[in-house]
Amino acid sequence: MKRIKRTSSRILAVGILDKMIPRVLSCIFLIVIWWPCAARLFDDGLDTYIKNTMKCNTVPGMTLAVVKGNETWVKGFGMADMDTDRLVNEETLFVIGSLTKAFTSALLAVLLSNNNKGISWTSKLSDILGNDFEFIDPVRTSQTTLRDILSHRTGLANTLGSLCGYPSGLTRKDMTRRLRFLPEIQPFRETFVYNNMMYMLAGHVAEVLGGDTWENLVKTKLFQPIGMHSTTVLTNPSQVSGGNTAKPYMIKEGKLVNGTERLYQIFPEEPAGAIMTNGADMVKWMKFILNKGRTETNLSLVEQNIFKECFQTMNHLDPQFYDHQISKPTFPVEDVRLGYGYGWSTSFYRGYTKFFHGGTLMAYKSLIWLxxxxxxxxxxxxxxxxxxxxxxxxxxxxxxxxxxxxSEAKWINETIACTFPKPFASPFQRPAKIDPDQVNPVKPILDKYVGRYGSVLMPDMEITKNGDTLMFRCNRIAGILHPTHVENEFKSEVTEPWEVVLSSRYGSNETELTTVVFKMDGQKANSLEWQLGYSLVFIRNQGFFDEYVKSMGAESRFGWRIFVFIMCLNIVLI
Known part of the structure; x- marks a missing residue:
C-alpha cells in the first residue's frame, strides 16, 4: 500500500508539473517578448529626459502611462510626498481635473445605451428634467440638448462658485434650478464657451436617468466593470493629503509647499473635474476607449453608435483659445486643433488624428492623448x-x-523641454498695463458699502473695512477693493488664499483685477455687481439660502422673474 501511495504521489506530482511547465514557459515567453519593448520605451535615455524635464520645470512628481496595442507601460517619477520622501509609483493617485469630463460623457453613453425611453444625445433637457430645468431664455430652455451641454455650446457664463466654495446643503438638483440665472455671454450654439457648470448639469442628468448619485453611478457603471479599482472621486479635500495620493505642491517664495487643503473641494461640480486615479487604472481607461467601449474582458458597455458620437467634433475652436497653435512654419511640426465634443478635443498631429484633453485642479495638471x-x-x-x-x-x-x-523623428529635446515654446515662439505673456481707473482715485466713505450681499449663483459676499481699506470675502476667497476715479466703482484684487493669487498671475507678475460696482439707495449700497466678463448681481442682506432666494426655485416659474424685476428696478431707481 505504501508503494502504491508513493507511486500515486509521483504520478500526481508529474501531472502538476505537466500543467505548470507550459504556464511557466508562457510567462517566460511573455517576459521575453515584453521586456525589449519596455526597455525601448523606458530606457535610460527616456528616464533621463523625463527627470531633467521635471527638474527644470520644478515638477515634484509625475505619473506616466502608455498604451500601444496590447502593450502597456506605467511608471512613476519624482516625489509623491516631499516630507517623507515617498516616491510616485504606478498606484499613486492624482487628481485629474477636467479629464473627468470624458468619464461623465461615457457614463451618459452607458445610461443611454440601456434606457428604454428613447433618450439620445439630441434629447431636450426640458424633456428629461421637466420643471426642474430652465435657462435664461425660452429658446435655450426648449432647445438645449445633451449634445449642447457636453460640447460647451450653450453660450452661457461659467461661475467662480466652486472656487469660492458653495455652502453645505446644496444639491445638484438645487443648483440646476439656479442655472436659469446664468447670463448669456455668446449666442446659443454659435461658439465655444467652456463651462464647468454644464458638466455639473450633465452629472445631474445622469442622476435622473440612473436613479443614483453621479458618484455611485460612475463607480458602478464605469470604474468597476472597466477594472479601475483604485479610482475614486474627490469628495473630501483631506483625500489629497492621505493614503497613496500624490500631495499637491505649489511654489511659494521660491519653494514647493503644500497649499490650502479646502480648495480641493469643488462640490457640486465633481462631474466636471474631481476624479482621482493612477497610471495603472488609466491604462485600463485608455484601452476601454481605444477598444470602442469594450473592457479588457471583452464586455461591451456602450452601443457603438452612441459611443462613436462621443468623439465627434461639435464645436469648432478659435485658434486664439490656445496660447500657441503648433503649426508650420513657426514650429517644425503641426498639431492643428479642430474642435471639441463630449469631453474630448480633436487635433491632427503630424497628420495623425488625436483626441486629447487637459485637466487642472489647483496644483494638479493632467493630460491625455489618444x-x-x-x-x-x-x-x-x-x-x-x-x-x-x-x-x-x-x-x-x-x-x-x-x-x-x-516612429517619427523627434523634434523636441531636453533643451527645448525646458524652454518651450522657445526657440520657436515667445512664451505667452499677459501684457502689463496700468489701469486708468486707479489713477487719482476718489476717497469713498467706506461705511456705506459694508454689509452682506447674496447671489443665487455664488456664495455670499461679505464687505468689511480694515482702516482705510475696503475688503471683500466670498467664502474661501478674499481680497481688497481698490477705489477708482469713478464713484462707487472698485477694482477687486484677490489676496488669499495664496494659491489663487498665484493662479491668477498666469503669464504675468501681476494679479488680474476685476471690477465691482456698488448700486446705491440714497447713502447706502443696496446691491453690487461683480463684473467677470459678465455681471453677477449680489443683493444686500440676502443670503444664498434665504427664503427670498428660495422663492426663485423651480416650484415657482414666476419667482425668478420677480427677482430679476426687483434687481432691475433697484438699478433703474439709482
Whole structure:
C-alpha cells in the first residue's frame, strides 16, 4: 500500500508539473517578448529626459502611462510626498481635473445605451428634467440638448462658485434650478464657451436617468466593470493629503509647499473635474476607449453608435483659445486643433488624428492623448507646481513619447523641454498695463458699502473695512477693493488664499483685477455687481439660502422673474 501511495504521489506530482511547465514557459515567453519593448520605451535615455524635464520645470512628481496595442507601460517619477520622501509609483493617485469630463460623457453613453425611453444625445433637457430645468431664455430652455451641454455650446457664463466654495446643503438638483440665472455671454450654439457648470448639469442628468448619485453611478457603471479599482472621486479635500495620493505642491517664495487643503473641494461640480486615479487604472481607461467601449474582458458597455458620437467634433475652436497653435512654419511640426465634443478635443498631429484633453485642479495638471487609428494612448499627471511650467513639462514629454510611438523623428529635446515654446515662439505673456481707473482715485466713505450681499449663483459676499481699506470675502476667497476715479466703482484684487493669487498671475507678475460696482439707495449700497466678463448681481442682506432666494426655485416659474424685476428696478431707481 505504501508503494502504491508513493507511486500515486509521483504520478500526481508529474501531472502538476505537466500543467505548470507550459504556464511557466508562457510567462517566460511573455517576459521575453515584453521586456525589449519596455526597455525601448523606458530606457535610460527616456528616464533621463523625463527627470531633467521635471527638474527644470520644478515638477515634484509625475505619473506616466502608455498604451500601444496590447502593450502597456506605467511608471512613476519624482516625489509623491516631499516630507517623507515617498516616491510616485504606478498606484499613486492624482487628481485629474477636467479629464473627468470624458468619464461623465461615457457614463451618459452607458445610461443611454440601456434606457428604454428613447433618450439620445439630441434629447431636450426640458424633456428629461421637466420643471426642474430652465435657462435664461425660452429658446435655450426648449432647445438645449445633451449634445449642447457636453460640447460647451450653450453660450452661457461659467461661475467662480466652486472656487469660492458653495455652502453645505446644496444639491445638484438645487443648483440646476439656479442655472436659469446664468447670463448669456455668446449666442446659443454659435461658439465655444467652456463651462464647468454644464458638466455639473450633465452629472445631474445622469442622476435622473440612473436613479443614483453621479458618484455611485460612475463607480458602478464605469470604474468597476472597466477594472479601475483604485479610482475614486474627490469628495473630501483631506483625500489629497492621505493614503497613496500624490500631495499637491505649489511654489511659494521660491519653494514647493503644500497649499490650502479646502480648495480641493469643488462640490457640486465633481462631474466636471474631481476624479482621482493612477497610471495603472488609466491604462485600463485608455484601452476601454481605444477598444470602442469594450473592457479588457471583452464586455461591451456602450452601443457603438452612441459611443462613436462621443468623439465627434461639435464645436469648432478659435485658434486664439490656445496660447500657441503648433503649426508650420513657426514650429517644425503641426498639431492643428479642430474642435471639441463630449469631453474630448480633436487635433491632427503630424497628420495623425488625436483626441486629447487637459485637466487642472489647483496644483494638479493632467493630460491625455489618444491616437485611435494606431491604438496609442498616453496619460500623464503632475502634482505641481500649477504654473505654465507643469504644462510645459507634460507637453514636452507627450510630444517626445508620441514621436517614439509613431516612429517619427523627434523634434523636441531636453533643451527645448525646458524652454518651450522657445526657440520657436515667445512664451505667452499677459501684457502689463496700468489701469486708468486707479489713477487719482476718489476717497469713498467706506461705511456705506459694508454689509452682506447674496447671489443665487455664488456664495455670499461679505464687505468689511480694515482702516482705510475696503475688503471683500466670498467664502474661501478674499481680497481688497481698490477705489477708482469713478464713484462707487472698485477694482477687486484677490489676496488669499495664496494659491489663487498665484493662479491668477498666469503669464504675468501681476494679479488680474476685476471690477465691482456698488448700486446705491440714497447713502447706502443696496446691491453690487461683480463684473467677470459678465455681471453677477449680489443683493444686500440676502443670503444664498434665504427664503427670498428660495422663492426663485423651480416650484415657482414666476419667482425668478420677480427677482430679476426687483434687481432691475433697484438699478433703474439709482
Amino acid at each position: 491616437f485611435p487609428d494606431h491604438n496609442i494612448g498616453i496619460f500623464g499627471s503632475a502634482n505641481g507646481p500649477a504654473t505654465d511650467e507643469s504644462d510645459r513639462a507634460l507637453n514636452s514629454v507627450f510630444y517626445y513619447l508620441s514621436d517614439v510611438l509613431l
